[in-house]
Amino acid sequence: MKITTSMTPAGICTIAVIGDLDIYAAREFHSILTSDFENNLSGLTSVIFDLDKMESIDLSAMQLIMQVQKICVENDKDFRVIGRNALIKEFILLTSSDVVVEDRGSKTSVDVSSSVDIGARRQECSGCDHLYVSIRFDRQIFKYGLNPLCCLQSLRESNQILSVKLITSAAPEGLTMEPELCYFGLELTCTPNTSADEISKAFELLLDDCTLETIEPAAPLSEYALLLKTRRAEWEEVESFLLTSKTLLPDQLQVVHALSLLSASEEKNYSTQPKADAPLTENIERQQLETSKLDKLIDLMGELVISSAKNKLLISQVDNARLNESSAMMSRLVEELRETALTLRLIRIGDVFRRYRRVVSDGGQKRGKKISLTIGGGDAELDKSLAEKITDPLLAIFRHAIDHGIECVAERLKRGKAENGVINVKAYHESKSIVIEVADDGVGLDKNKIRDRAVILGLIDKNQKLSESELFQLIFKPAFSMDDKSTRISGRRDGIDFVKTAIETLGGSVAVFSEKGSGTTFVIKLPVAAAILDSFLVDVDKHLYAIPLNMVLDYIEINEKTKVEFIEQKAIRFEGEVLPLINLSDLFQAPEKSVRQKNILIVKYGRDKAGLLVDDFKGEYQAVIKPLGDILQKVRGFSGAAVIGSQELAMVLDIPGLIQSKCAKEERKFKSTTQDNDDYRIH
Amino acid sequence: MSVNINPKKTGQSNIDDQEISQRRQNNNYIVFGIASRKYGVEVDSISEIIEYGRVLKVPMTPSCIHGVVYLRGNMIAVIDIASLFSRPKSQPDARSSIVIIDCVYRGRELRLGFLVESIERVVELSLGDIELRPEFSVELDSGYTRGIGIVEKEMVTLLDIENVLSVESIMDLVESQYR
Structure with missing residues (x-):
């Protein structure tokens, strides 16, 4: 994929695309549009998309191009798409949004209180003879590698689509959108012989990640009203499509509009058979709400575990048997609570x-x-x-x-x-x-x-x-x-x-x-669960570091009694094996070195083992692990930060990374003739 | 303890147009010391100021990464601006604070802190008080500054904090450490 932009002094901006414009190009495309188009908007007179050499387009790119179109229309700029290939046809088909809906004024003036009329007409049939389909996608679908336009293709090949429209209202203003998320929805009408099952089949692979509503040909107006109700945020676009696709006549649309504005209780007055199943979208929203509450719960749980551990420590110093007993009981309960809470989030x-x-x-x-x-x-x-x-x-x-x-x-x-x-x-x-x-x-x-x-x-x-x-x-x-x-x-x-x-x-x-x-x-x-980690704490140059407990194999305190066989300070012999030795103090190059006697922690990851030379062992703790944040996401040697108790923080060592870089380094040292003798800096 | 500086609270509902236009001209700046110089940052761009403490060092990072702090459930990177300006690293003491700002990176909100030696005061500066293009040379890249303000006969360099703490350039610095 290649995108070139050119600008003439007269303010004509041409954006040419060569190759595939798919989700992997979305971010790049987005940044090009932002820098070359949005930032120069005032100096532009027209924008031309040259798609002549483009091979394919997916919805993520359509979204961006249509947002550009929107901006152009709003700012009175000329917008054109040129090219000779079939893509252009597809493009024009999907973007034909230049239809002005008539009677907008009179529609909003429909008197809802004239209930007799509406009530009487709610069972009236639409009179159209095509299947109406309305689809909204999960925001994340592009990331699953799904492209809704592919699904449309199969329907188009069998000539089943009468008209189609992209619903764009959900997209954020201008180009502020996240280019890898799906904001657009689809409305389409299909030939009468198309069954709802065929539609489901065409969109089969998307079914888990979208809400699909179909309305049979000649359905009562109340069904359209129900649809409009679930699409409340996008009603203008949906209504205009209902008209242009000739699904509803203008006067029918007025009735549907009025019906859709009725509240649930008013609805009952008209309805002889209230529709039992609530719209799917509501369910999804409720689910999402629960997830965020759940996250909050897990967060609090993490804090509770930590403060309980701290409490326990303090109480053990008091040496009061009854207090100890009650604290032990509480720790047990907290532990149980933690395990249960964590399972809630498992899928x-x-x-x-x-x-x-x-x-x-x-x-x-x-x-x-x-x-x-x-x-x-x-x-x-x-x-x-x-x-x-x-x-x-x-x-x-x-x-x-x-x-x-x-x-x-x-x-x-x-x-x-x-x-x-x-x-x-x-x-x-x-x-x-x-x-x-x-x-x-x-x-x-x-x-x-x-x-x-x-x-x-x-x-x-x-x-x-x-x-x-x-x-x-x-x-x-x-x-x-x-x-x-x-x-x-x-x-x-x-x-x-x-x-x-x-x-x-x-x-x-x-x-x-x-x-x-x-x-x-x-x-x-x-x-399994990222939030809480059983970890082993060590001290290196007066700073704390945490190591996931499941990676700790053994620890050796070096004193007069223990004998550890060092090999050139670069490796040690442990249970008959030669393990690489990583001197953390050297690695971290701390300004103030401690002069303490060193100790060795044996860590393993998979089949790899290594010894870590540290100052002191602090023991096992439960820690809440937090990511270091976007800015430090590229930091090597650490996988996050651990919060221990209410006061202590420790960097979490990335053991797999450390072992790997150490091994790579050592092998280079032993085996290559050009030997560089610097520290163990990672890579 | 934390000091909340909410810019929204300073605006009152019943001010007339004249006052509004005057307010636009006059901006509040927080004046603080970094590496024994005075700098100012617009109050509106700051989300809060916290006492210095509980900073976790991140070894093997460039010197401009002072460390991370734990603030209400999240780790926030603390930047040493002195280091960014190629001056000696700041040595935090009891007067030091961490100023937290919100920035946007790739459409996401991101919090970032920077270390200051002391918080001096909040001053209101009108456009007239600010020398936009100082004729004498300033040690900083002009992209980093908005001008020089005079506060009680002392020069205060007004920082364009979003440029100084550009997320991209800091990330580049971190990555360059491993090359």
Whole structure:
């Protein structure tokens, strides 16, 4: 995708798009529009979108272009879309909003109190003979890889659509919108022979993430009124479409308008059979409200756990048996309360996976591959906030499998594999983590190819020796992509570089296993609940650091009695194994060094172990983990901050990252001839 | 303890037009000390000021990242402006405070704090009190300042705080640490 903008002195701004304008280009497109168009608005006379060389468009781009159109109309600028291809047709079809609704004045003057008339007409039939469909999408659908315009395509191919309109009222003013969210809705009318089932089928993959209402041909006016009621915020646009699509006659629209303004109690007066089921949208809203309350509850819970821990500590110092007993009782209850509260927020991971079925089947089809998604262990539960955050990384992994993993049909047959490629995703619990495995049965990763490319990119030294897992970790490096040509579905974020960082910010890790020729498996490990962490505190140069307790294997206090075998201060021997030793004080380069006797904490992550040289052990604590915030999101070595008790704060060490960078560093030191002898600074 | 500075409260409903136009001309500035110099920031751009305390250091970050503070459930990065201006790092003491501002980054609200050595006073400056383009050289990039104000015969550099604490440039600084 490429966007160029040019501006003539006369104030004509031409924005030309080449290639695909999809969700991955949305943010870039948005920033180009903001800087080149919105900021120069006063000097412009006309805006031209040149879509001649564009290959595809999706709703996210439509939203932006239509917002530009809106701004142009409001500011009296000329707006044009040029090009010769079929996209333009589609574009004009969807954006034809230049219809002026007549009788707006008289409509609002409809006297609601003339109830006899309205009441009598509510059962009147609309007289139109087409199916009316109204769809509103979940804001997040683009992130699930869903494009509503694709669904429309199938209906259009069978000539079932009579007219269609994008409903734009929900979008924020101008270009202030978030480019990766879906604000638009769709209204369409279909030929009489179309059944509501066919519509559901066309939008099948979106059904979980949208509200779809259909009104049968020649339905009573009260049904349209009900629809209008649920679309209250967008009534102007919906009403104008009801007229232009010839669904309702102007006088019928007046009745519908009046009916839609009736409150529920007034409605009853007219209604002989009150409609039992409430509009779907209301349900959703209530759900969202509960979620925010739930988050508040979890937050408070976290604070309660902490203050209870502090209380317990203070009481234990008083040495009063009865007080101790009651405090122990309370701690138990708080603990129980905490566990229960945390389960409230868990959702089944199968629900998360199901969203990807479409991505997989669609993506495969576009590439001439047959791919199906199988789901295992969908019953495992995951914290809701975590589930939302892994949506993007999971999508990237699926896309990697679709683009680079599974071979096309001919290739598979040649290799004696089944025609159908399979991506299997499964989830299971492992101690306090949840593990998600995404496995494909495709080509697998080619170690030599990765190696060669890494050398070309300067990521590793030519003679550097790397273990298999280290080699595979290289594919997460930015700019690392096995294929030079960028493919449509992976788009801008070709390669899966952001997967690793995204997962690690969540306190998890990702590993890759692959066998050349038989497939690749991504293994993601995540903590079950992100909010509260059992952690081990250590002191380094008078600052506290927290380590997730499940990663602590052992601790060794160094005194006269214990004997620890150091190897050049770079490694230690522990239970017969040689472990790398990380000197945190050196790593952090604190200005004031402590002169304390050091102690060693043995940490593990997966199969990796390491020793951490610290000043002092502070013991086990429960901590509420907070992210460091957007500004510090790129900070390495730490996965967040821990709040312990009401006073103490500690940085949470990113053990997987530390071990990995340490190992990489050491290997470079031992094995390469050009030895750089600086500190253990990460990367 | 925290001091709440709510700009909305200063506006009263029954002021006439003349007063409104005068108010537009006159802005309230908070004057504070950073690295033994006086700076001013418009009151409207500040959301609150908290006492210095409980700052968590973040090792392996550039010196302009003073640390993070925990404020009502969130971690907020605290920036050392002295360091940003290539002056020696601030050494916080009992008089130090943290000034919290709200900024918008990629459409999201974001809170950010910066460290000040002392809070001096709140002054009202009219446009006439501000030298917009000082003829003598100022140590700062002109994008960072809005001018020089004279408060009780003392020069106060008025900062364009949104430019000084640009989220993008701070993030770039953090990232550059690992290159």
